[in-house]
Amino acid sequence: MRWFELLGWGFELIIALGSILFIATSLKERALRAGLVGLAILGALNGVIVFLLLYLEEGRKGGIIILDAVFILLAISLLTPIGKKLPLRVVGKITRVDERDIPFSRIRYEIGSPIYEQYYARHPEAKGIYDRIRLLPGLAAPGTPTYSPLGAPLSHAQFDFLEELADLVDVPPHTNRVEVDTQCMSASLKETIKYLGAKLIGITELNQDYVYTHIGRRPGKYGQKVELTHKYAIIFAVEMDYKMIRAAPNLPVIIETGKQYIEAARIALVIANYIRRLGYPARAHIDANYQSMLPPVAADAGLGEIGRNNILITRPYGARVRLGLVTTDLPLVPDKPILFGVQDFCQRCRKCADNCPSKAISPDKKKVIRGIEKWEFDPEKCFAYWNSVGTDCALCIHTCPFSKPDNLLHRAIRYAIDKSVVARQLSVWMDDLFYGRTPRSEAYPTFINLLKKEV
Ligand code: SF4
Ligand code: SF4
Incomplete structure (x- = not known):
């Protein structure tokens, strides 16, 4: 396998692992909507990438190099410092x-x-x-x-x-x-x-x-x-x-x-x-x-x-x-x-x-x-x-996207938000897509249900 094909499959492996992590974490957090939307969208995305890699392997090496370039640009835009992080400004007494x-x-x-x-x-x-x-x-x-x-x-x-x-x-x-x-x-x-x-x-x-x-x-x-x-x-x-x-x-x-x-x-x-x-x-x-x-x-x-x-x-x-x-x-x-x-x-x-x-x-x-x-x-x-x-x-x-649990998935997202303005804009859209613009009130923990019973 040539280096650019290897690189393409390497990126796909990272995306596939990220997708599995997202879906598994969402289900563990009982974020059902995120799990199901993740399954549909990330499943389709991985399918398209695998299809492209297999299709382009058939002698279209320029296509794989373009795909590699897209992956590299995406990684750079999400993980390197781009855009300013401003503090709250004190402008007077x-x-x-x-x-x-x-x-x-x-x-x-x-x-x-x-x-x-x-x-x-x-x-x-x-x-x-x-x-x-x-x-x-x-x-x-x-x-x-x-x-x-x-x-x-x-x-x-x-x-x-x-x-x-x-x-x-x-x-x-x-x-x-x-x-x-x-x-x-x-x-x-x-x-x-x-x-x-x-x-x-x-x-x-x-x-x-x-x-x-x-x-x-x-x-x-x-x-x-x-x-x-x-x-x-x-x-x-x-x-x-x-x-x-x-x-x-x-x-x-x-x-x-x-x-x-x-x-x-x-x-x-x-x-x-x-x-x-x-x-x-x-x-x-x-x-x-x-x-x-x-x-x-x-x-x-x-x-x-x-x-x-x-x-x-x-x-x-x-x-x-x-x-x-x-x-x-x-x-x-x-x-x-x-x-x-x-x-x-x-x-x-x-x-x-x-x-x-x-x-x-x-x-x-x-x-x-x-x-x-x-x-x-x-x-x-x-x-x-x-x-x-x-x-x-x-x-x-x-409803605040930052309030999600402190685990590997959300730590990775917060890392990207910290680094890049591209990640900040993307994660606002993704949060709406996966969790909904209006997250619903979830079921009560069991002991609270007991407290809700009529005396
Ligand atoms: S009404 Fe509720 S959502 Fe609005 S500011 Fe107060 S606590 Fe927050
Ligand atoms: S604007 Fe969004 S990130 Fe900022 S506090 Fe409100 S919900 Fe949280």
């Missing part, structure tokens, strides 16, 4: 956020209470919106389409538990300080946090632009100025279960959210306490008890990039994560932000915007918001939908 203005705070102001009157005197533009949201049933509440009398109390039990942890987040450090080697401490902390269950960990100097100006959610501390002067942020991500997220916007997502908030809180509390035992101040930031926004801190620490859906997109798990944060003065070595093509991909994809039932995610171009050029997001529309559907929805996590 970043305006800090007041926690009293976020939906979780605004919804708590009871009609007629002094806080309610004072707050809406300052923010009359928000009053009508939140008065309407208050009329909706609420999260895990009777009257919502996802409500189940056995399942909803489990969700409430999870968030009640998180409330119970509030007093543990910030206590004074021990007086005996252990001297540490910065490099060694940073590496050892990351391994420890991984051992405790986090999947991704990063360190950054805490940017004060992301620290809330005032406390909005802690009763007794409401309205106090936030004084978070810690120099470093240790931020980590725990993975949300793929099967649970694929049931979005149904009951499993709020149960999984609660579970992973608890996981993040457990790790953050242990690590903050550990650092305090070493003699350094540390604060755990856990659900309903944050003093800083988490996604931009996570982006600074190299955990991922902020996507069109305004949440963190990590490389191995996409948006399918929850974050935990510890701030401290323990001396540490900061990590660097990473870019793997999310901004460019989001520009082409828009799947989360198209599938958002409340139209909270902008399908349009970026705008300058609080000094950062990013996609517009309407938290009130999103929050109103949560309160009408009864869960935290998560359709923008479920």
Whole structure:
């Protein structure tokens, strides 16, 4: 066999193995549509290539060389650095956020209470919106389409538990300080946090632009100025279960959210306490008890990039994560932000915007918001939908192509997305073709079905 024939068959072997990997992985992930479409399209593609190779072997050597050239060009265009990967751009002074203005705070102001009157005197533009949201049933509440009398109390039990942890987040450090080697401490902390269950960990100097100006959610501390002067942020991500997220916007997502908030809180509390035992101040930031926004801190620490859906997109798990944060003065070595093509991909994809039932995610171009050029997001529309559907929805996590499981197939695709603009455009089209522009809500995991049964 001549060299160019060998090369042609070599490429076909790689394509055939890739096709088998795609179909087998899709079936393992129970992505039935992807498996069947893959079988039809990749089967036909392999058939055509084999036919061409056999047909061209009959003395038409120029044809095989052209086929080889097509394969080589395709490999180069997908696997070599082509096109720019741009970060989110800061184009002005970043305006800090007041926690009293976020939906979780605004919804708590009871009609007629002094806080309610004072707050809406300052923010009359928000009053009508939140008065309407208050009329909706609420999260895990009777009257919502996802409500189940056995399942909803489990969700409430999870968030009640998180409330119970509030007093543990910030206590004074021990007086005996252990001297540490910065490099060694940073590496050892990351391994420890991984051992405790986090999947991704990063360190950054805490940017004060992301620290809330005032406390909005802690009763007794409401309205106090936030004084978070810690120099470093240790931020980590725990993975949300793929099967649970694929049931979005149904009951499993709020149960999984609660579970992973608890996981993040457990790790953050242990690590903050550990650092305090070493003699350094540390604060755990856990659900309903944050003093800083988490996604931009996570982006600074190299955990991922902020996507069109305004949440963190990590490389191995996409948006399918929850974050935990510890701030401290323990001396540490900061990590660097990473870019793997999310901004460019989001520009082409828009799947989360198209599938958002409340139209909270902008399908349009970026705008300058609080000094950062990013996609517009309407938290009130999103929050109103949560309160009408009864869960935290998560359709923008479920539909995001980056949220697929971390396995050989998706790692290979993410590698190409990182490298080349051609791969980014191709994978947007392929994701629509194989998984559908509107991925459907999948069957519930078994134990959730039990929780759905009538009492
Ligand atoms: S959680 Fe649901 S409603 Fe909110 S932005 Fe995502 S898709 Fe839209
Ligand atoms: S669904 Fe698409 S546009 Fe939305 S965050 Fe994910 S990659 Fe970006």
